[in-house]
Amino acid sequence: MDFSLSDEEQLFQKTVHDFLKDNLAPIARDIDNDHRIPEKLLHGMGEIGLLGATIPEKYGGQGGSITMATLGAMEIGAADPSMATAVYYLLVTGWSHLASKLGTEELRQSLLPKVAAGREFLGIATTEPGGGSDLAAMKTNAKREGKRLILNGEKIYISGVSEAKRMGGGHLTLMKTDPSLKHKGLTFAYVPINSKGIETTVLENMGRMGISTGIVSYRDVDVVKENIIGEYNRGFFHAMAGFNYARTLVSAACVGAAQWALEVGAEYIKRRSAFGSTLARYEGVSFEFADLAVQVEMVRNQVMKAATLLDAYDSGKNVPMKDINIAVSASKLTAPPLALDTIKKVMMWHGALSYTKDTYLEMAMRGILSYVVGAEGALNIMRLVIVRDLLGPEFLPYR
Amino acid sequence: MKIIVLAKAVPEVRNVRLALKGGDIDRSDLNYIINEQDDYALEEALRQKEKNGGEVVVLTLGEEAGRKGITQMVRQCYAKGADRAIMALDASYGDWDDAVKARIASSIISSEGADIIIGGSQSFDTASSRFGPMVAELLDIPHATLITALRNEEGGRITVYRDLEQGVQEIVELALPCLVTVQTGINTPRYASLNKIIAATKKEIKSTSLTELQISAQQIEAWNRVRRVSVAFPTEKESNTLFLQGKPEEEAAQLVKLLGEKGLIQR
Missing domain, CATH: 2.40.110.10 (Butyryl-CoA Dehydrogenase, subunit A, domain 2)
Structure with a gap:
């Protein structure tokens, strides 16, 4: 089992990181205040291939993988932890991926190039x-x-x-x-x-x-x-397939936000002194940091597994849908609460400072809650999927 | 028009804990990125190619131990639009003076041929500005450093703009072939797009060696006349914050007294 990223994945991750560091992170607070993602940013995200990452090149996309799109989501969640840009990105990316697989040729040609360029929303x-x-x-x-x-x-x-x-x-x-x-x-x-x-x-x-x-x-x-996407009267199944992509990207954005919060926290506790010592030297803080770092790493691996399975499935490999459902549901079940927990603990380390708008932490907490309360699938629905696939559909409460 | 870009892979300091090993920085666990000013040089070369046609070739020298990171840097140049790349890596690179690097680069450029050679005006890791001018001298071609704009002229010439001190601008005309080093303000480097990244990882990178260039260890030894003796980090300073206590007027009086004692204010 190889946990390393390919050369192209690493290069894409670095390019996206650099682009977002220059173009998104500095305006994340403005996006929250102005209630709007600037179109210039969306066009730029289109130009570097972020928005149409998995759309085939003939429909204006980049022909990349879900793994690449997942890496992009992590970087976006870290650059704008309010989640606003992540929401835009994962909807456009996840659902255009489904439309490029199941949409009619007319729809692919008319819609996808504009979505990939950041000039239309999906x-x-x-x-x-x-x-x-x-x-x-x-x-x-x-x-x-x-x-x-x-x-x-x-x-x-x-x-x-x-x-x-x-x-x-x-x-x-x-x-x-x-x-x-x-x-x-x-x-x-x-x-x-x-x-x-x-x-x-x-x-x-x-x-x-x-x-x-x-x-x-x-x-x-x-x-x-x-x-019409796919077949008439098969919409439920098509939507569920689409949710597997979108939920993986949601989870990735949450991992990105958690990682961001952890880095903000690490910087703070290494610098901030109380009672003659930096906070990072107090085990009450440093052990909490260690536990969070481990959990972020575990959930990141879980999300990358989900992305890898989806790529394998898309490339025609024999991947059981049950494995995909469980990997994706486990990601969506764990990533948003972990991001919330990480942000909350990092806020506690910061004390009153975190309750002001002098950090992005309060904005991150408000944003990440949307994925905890249910956007792209409630947490209990993720549990139901796991129950259905591990215990059997006869144990579902509504059967 | 054929343009050679001198691109150096430098250690990325983000998330890297620098450590010392012997008389040098421990280079075994470094991430490499393109030297920032060389990124502007590449962008300028790509813009010239887009305007006038031709070819952009990236030339990079570096440590054999950094092959993976340096290869990634070259791929990044490909993803932005470079046509070809030549990479010359050697295990003893870390011990070389700029004169050695310049001789190797000029040897490669002589056989490759170019109309314009373009690089950054300084390298981020060693704060050196000598490499470019040294290459030009060895090739016996004109050069201009610290340029902020480049215009193509008729008849095999270019005009470059140089910002001098106090806002003075110098305009210089150079006959081709020539070498220029650029400042960061010259343009805004592009970001690579995903499909170009995917294509870049499939492109060949030409690798050459000292043996292939017929450069012997004795020659290197003879050229290498400036050597790094050691590298040291600044000693950590004790925090020197003084908290004044008392009522505001008492704090103000203490502050005035302290500043007076230090000779920072006079009464």
């Missing part, structure tokens, strides 16, 4: 007011009418609503197309946010202020057949 819309994880409660539906679907319903807590409206773009949207078939009667389709019949409302979040979250209402919205 996100996901599955959660509804009646439930997020519980897809049986989904009400948003689409009826077939000739070659198109007519979409009605409402989605909530959808990231990137304002960005898509401003820049262009939209969301891969899950809709009921055959209610009698339950989760086997769902279809996944790209819905441009500026389509006729869509209304949006923006919600006020506590963190990750640089990217909007909102409600999208659909009233008789036309969805052309070219925008």
